[in-house]
Amino acid sequence: MSYPTKHPHNVNRLSRIVKATKELNSTLNLSELARIILRIVRDEIGMERGTVFVMSPDRLGLAPMAAQEIDTEIRVQLGSGIAGTVAKNGEVIDILGRPVRSELRRPAWLSHQ
Numbered sequence: 001m002s003y004p005t006k007h008p009h010n011v012n013r014l015s016r017i018v019k020a021t022k023e024l025n026s027t028l029n030l031s032e033l034a035r036i037i038l039r040i041v042r043d044e045i046g047m048e049r050g051t052v053f054v055m056s057p058d059r060l061g062l063a064p065m066a067a068q069e070i071d072t073e074i075r076v077q078l079g080s081g082i083a084g085t086v087a088k089n090g091e092v093i094d095i096l097g098r099p100v101r102s103e104l105r106r107p108a109w110l111s112h113q
Contacts, residue, residue: 020040023040024037024040030065034052034065037052038050038051038052038067038068050067050069051064051066051067051068052065052066052067053065060077060078061075061077061078062075062076062078062083062084062087063075082095
């Protein structure tokens, strides 16, 4: 009987999962956790940049909690762009391998500083 962990690819994958788990358990600070999550996702899927958004205090849009490779602070209006639409509707938008509707391509910014 062969166990999946005997394959080098699976051992490497399990090793990355253990490392990610240790990193995520290293802090209770929400901002630091968001930065760790961004780094893990970047390393795993090879994204160039990313942002973790949270609801803004005024509940009119999304404000960045953590960002990578983004020079300016942005806020996304609820219902605008992919992130704003997901936040407003509470439903996942699966865009993998599908064309994105034009209204989702560019969010309307509440502010761009």
